[in-house]
Amino acid sequence: MKVKAVVLTALNEYSVQEIELDPPKENDVRVRMTATGLCMSDLSVINGKLPMPLPMVLGHEGAGVVEEVGSNVTNVQVGDHVITSFIPMCGECYFCLHQEPWLCTATDLFSGMQPDGTSRVKLNGEHIGAFAALGNMAEQIVCPSMCVVRIDKRHNLEAAALVGCGVMTGAGAALNTAKVKPGSSAAVFGCGGVGLSALQGAKIAGANPIIAVDLNDAKLEAAKDFGATHTINASKDPVAQIMEITNGIGVDYAFEVIGIPAVAAQAYAATRRGGTCCMVGAGSPTEEYKFSALEMPLASKKVCGCLYGSTNAKVDFEKLLGFYETGQLDLDRMQSRTYTIDEVKEGFDDMVEGKNIRGVILYK
DSSP: OEEEEEEEEETTEEEEEEEEEOOOOTTEEEEEEEEEEEOHHHHHHHTTSSOOOSSEEOOOOEEEEEEEEOTTOOSOOTTOEEEEOSSOOOSOSHHHHTTOGGGOOSSOTTTOOOTTSOOSEEETTEEEEEGGGTOOSBSEEEEEGGGEEEEOTTSOHHHHHHHTTHHHHHHHIIIIISOOOTTOOEEEEOOSHHHHHHHHHHHHHTOSSEEEEESOHHHHHHHHHTTOSEEEETTSOHHHHHHHHTTTSOEEEEEEOSOOHHHHHHHHHHEEEEEEEEEOSOOOTTOOOOOOTTHHHHHTOEEEEOSGGGOOHHHHHHHHHHHHHTTSSOOTTTEEEEEOGGGHHHHHHHHHTTOOSEEEEEOO
């Protein structure tokens, strides 16, 4: 089967090309994509910040309809509406068996290959990789069945697509990883799609105050709509301003969602003694976070990494869509602009320029 897809052929060189999909093997599914989110992680693959073998079909956030299933597939059937999960849930590895499915090792996130080490995508007759074994920036995909989660058909697939990465990562950071408590204080450093999702997760958890930090005033204005009680432009010593808001104590929970060491240092400094600093942003493998060897024990701050919002996707995807239905989670305003697949370059340009909270590719 031939479909259109966004293919990265070299660093910073990508285009819409025709690819060929192999039929699903026994544990695969074929999904007709409805919507694909444009995520900063895709941009990090494009510019080499997240190194992956090329060529590769981009895209890892999205939702669609199952068109075909392999002979061993039991979790979904043809016609089901699904959200893709860039982390598989095999149910058999050490982490799945220990209730940590967001750490599942069934696929290598950075290889572009399926669990069996092969590809289902061809470009000019040669097999190539697909980001996270998905390659969601395509009209259709063939992926492992363990990477799709069935959702109720009453849900809007365009909104549901955002849950597949950015919203789950951000909201999950607050609800699952940090486990924000009602009445606690929180600060979110970075107000893109993941940051605003973390902010909404903190709001759902009952945090107050919720402080949004960014360099972009437009994003800070948007943060107010998503639940921020205070906004801080990071150009003016955000740590000092947070200390002023919290009477010199610092916040109970700080979330760094950009992956920049200097911002992580600010988030850590803004965290109160005994508080939790949650590192959500994916930085470069060549950069490091540094902490004072004396302050770390004396301040007793907890520093934790957060992958995919510590999610059990089979439960949490529907839970977040439930929050959406009750108005607690705003997914409609998160989707600030839609594009066709042929407009993907404009979508990434808009991302770089900070024009969108989340751009979304829609397919006919």
